[in-house]
Structure formats: structure tokens, C-alpha cells
Amino acid sequence: MSRVTLSRYLIEQTRSHNTPADLRFLIEVVARACKAISHQVSKGALGGVLGSMETENVQGEVQKKLDVLSNEILLEANEWGGHLAGMASEEMDNAYQIPGRYPKGAYLLVFDPLDGSSNIDVNVSVGTIFSVLRCPERNGENGDLGEDAFLQPGTRQVAAGYAIYGPQTMLMLTLGNGVKGFTLDRELGSFVLTHDNIKVPETTQEFAINMSNQRHWEPPVTRYVEELLAGKTGPLGKDYNMRWVAAMVADVHRILTRGGLFMYPRDSREPEKPGKLRLMYEANPMSFIIEQAGGASTNGVQRILDIQPTSLHQRVAVFLGSKEEVERVTAYHQN
Numbered sequence: 001m002s003r004v005t006l007s008r009y010l011i012e013q014t015r016s017h018n019t020p021a022d023l024r025f026l027i028e029v030v031a032r033a034c035k036a037i038s039h040q041v042s043k044g045a046l047g048g049v050l051g052s053m054e055t056e057n058v059q060g061e062v063q064k065k066l067d068v069l070s071n072e073i074l075l076e077a078n079e080w081g082g083h084l085a086g087m088a089s090e091e092m093d094n095a096y097q098i099p100g101r102y103p104k105g106a107y108l109l110v111f112d113p114l115d116g117s118s119n120i121d122v123n124v125s126v127g128t129i130f131s132v133l134r135c136p137e138r139n140g141e142n143g144d145l146g147e148d149a150f151l152q153p154g155t156r157q158v159a160a161g162y163a164i165y166g167p168q169t170m171l172m173l174t175l176g177n178g179v180k181g182f183t184l185d186r187e188l189g190s191f192v193l194t195h196d197n198i199k200v201p202e203t204t205q206e207f208a209i210n211m212s213n214q215r216h217w218e219p220p221v222t223r224y225v226e227e228l229l230a231g232k233t234g235p236l237g238k239d240y241n242m243r244w245v246a247a248m249v250a251d252v253h254r255i256l257t258r259g260g261l262f263m264y265p266r267d268s269r270e271p272e273k274p275g276k277l278r279l280m281y282e283a284n285p286m287s288f289i290i291e292q293a294g295g296a297s298t299n300g301v302q303r304i305l306d307i308q309p310t311s312l313h314q315r316v317a318v319f320l321g322s323k324e325e326v327e328r329v330t331a332y333h334q335n
């Protein structure tokens with residue numbers, strides 16, 4: 001059977017699910033940008049792209065050179081095509097305005113250009129996460145696009161995905177009707193469909209959390225993780241294994257591939273922040289993908305996709321993956 005490339009998959013989506021042509025173009029452009037980022041990441045020390053800048057992003061984190069480069073690649077690839085009304089990135093303080101010389105389109109693109117960038121210098125997987133929203137009607141307004149246009153709950157996403165730059169470069173994508181996985185064929189330069197109809201098993205024996213934060217957790221998380229660690233002799237009656245890559249892309253990719261539970265809870269290190277991960281750039285797109293693969297995602301008390309964002313760089317606690325475990329840890333929070 002002939003191979004299904006990303007382009008062919010998108011054309012078939014237009015025929016079967018009326019995927020609009022400009023959304024199809026948008027995904028193709030993002031995929032092309034991810035190929036360029038993958039190429040830069042793979043050069044490592046030879047490309048002079050490792051190490052940090054002297055700048056901090058809006059989150060107060062020191063930017064890696066590749067954070068900045070990946071951000072520029074995504075902006076440049078997406079600004080001219082006429083498919084976007086604006087962009088927002090984890091690496092930029094404010095919404096990015098489409099330059100006046102280009103036409104504007106119907107969609108908003110939101111991204112974390114290089115997730116897990118602390119992994120870059122040690123040659124461990126990193127990735128790009130993106131989310132696509134429709135731009136609300138602006139009633140004849142011609143001025144700059146404000147932050148409020150982006151503040152839509154995750155249920156409004158029309159597409160989401162991530163690229164993972166690991167031993168293989170892969171693109172995982174949802175257009176709201178399941179999740180597909182494409183592997184980059186470097187000889188052809190195309191993403192090829194290799195993982196059809198991805199499903200997260202409902203039960204699991206694997207979890208992912210940064211255990212070094214244990215002393216800062218809230219009681220429901222402490223209780224739940226103690227039960228996981230108690231294994232067969234504890235209340236859950238089975239042994240669990242643990243993995244933590246410290247790049248959400250890689251941890252979620254493992255869960256999509258073989259099941260599991262990912263947790264980044266709220267903790268007492270920065271009590272004013274409701275978690276570490278970003279709602280718009282990380283939690284929403286990943287939750288959309290996980291739900292589309294049959295899993296679940298909450299912040300402990302609420303489905304993540306239902307949260308009404310109040311700011312672009314808002315943070316959130318995240319519990320996502322196999323349904324049974326997400327429901328259990330959510331129930332502990334309700335208790």
C-alpha cells in the first residue's frame with residue numbers, strides 16, 4: 001500500500017470531514033517549521049546552537065539559544081501565508097501581530113516553540129507544542145489583536161499537536177477526530193503516517209512525576225503517590241513503574257504510545273501560581289490530544305479543556321493520561 005504523507009492525510013480530511021483549506025495550509029506550514037527546528041536541534045554543538053542566551057522570557061526563565069531560534073522559525077514560517085490573525089508564544093510577552101504587509105486569516109496559532117529545553121544540552125528529547133483556535137469576530141476593528149482574542153477555553157481548539165525531536169522526529173496531530181502520528185522520513189523530507197488511531201489504555205501501571213518536589217505537594221497528591229509507591233501491598237493492589245524525562249512532550253508521548261499517567265501538580269514552592277505548566281501552550285493542546293486518544297485530563301478539580309483562561313501565560317496543575325488513574329487522583333482532590 002502506498003504511504004500516506006501528512007499532505008495526503010490533510011487532503012483526505014478535507015474530503016471526509018470538511019477540514020477548511022486554510023486550516024490544512026496552517027498545519028502544513030507548522031509541520032514545515034517543525035522540520036526546520038528538528039534540523040537545527042539535530043546539529044547540536046556542530047551548529048553552535050547549544051547553551052543559553054543572556055535573556056529571560058516572560059516566565060522569568062533563562063532562554064536557550066534554541067528556544068529563541070525555534071520561536072523565530074515558527075513566526076517567520078507562519079506570518080506571511082494569510083491563514084493567521086495572530087500568534088502567541090511561551091517565549092514572548094505579548095501576542096504577535098501579523099505584519100501589516102501580509103493578509104490576515106481566520107486562525108490563531110499558540111505554541112511552545114521548544115518544550116523541555118533544559119534537555120537540549122544533554123541530548124535528550126525536546127519538542128514543539130501547538131494549538132489552533134479560531135479568531136473571534138472583531139467587528140470591523142483594525143488595530144492590534146489583543147490578548148483577549150486568545151483567551152478561549154481548550155474546548156474551542158480546532159487542532160492541536162506536537163513534534164517530538166527524539167531518536168525519530170514525529171508529529172502527533174488531532175483535528176478533533178482522533179489522533180494520528182507521523183514520522184519524519186528524512187530522505188523524502190515528508191511526515192509519513194505511521195501511527196493510526198492512537199488510543200491511551202484506560203488502565204496503567206506507569207506514572208510520571210518529578211518526585212523531588214514531594215515535600216511541596218498538597219495532601220491529595222501526597223496520598224495518591226504514596227499509594228502508587230506502596231504497590232501490590234497497598235490499597236491499589238498493583239506495582240507501578242515511574243518515568244520522568246522533564247520534557248512534557250516526551251512524557252506525554254510515552255503515555256500516548258503505551259499508556260500512563262502524567263502529573264505536574266500545584267505545589268507550595270510558588271503558592272501564588274496554580275502549577276508550573278502553561279495552560280495555553282502546554283496543558284490545553286496536550287489535553288486535547290489525550291482526550292482525543294481516549295484519555296482524560298484535569299487540574300485535580302476540573303477538566304482542563306473547560307478552564308476559561310484569564311491570561312496568556314496562565315499556569316495550571318496537570319493530571320493527564322489513562323482515564324482510571326486521572327479519575328482516581330481527581331476524586332482524591334474532591335475528598
Ligand code: AFP
Pocket residue numbers: 061112114115116117118210246247248249264276277
Ligand atoms: P520549558 O518549556 O521551559 O523547557 O519547560 C519544560 C517543562 O515546563 C515541561 O515540559 C516539563 O514537564 C517540566 O518543565 C519539567 O520540569 P521540572 O524540571 O520542574 O521537572
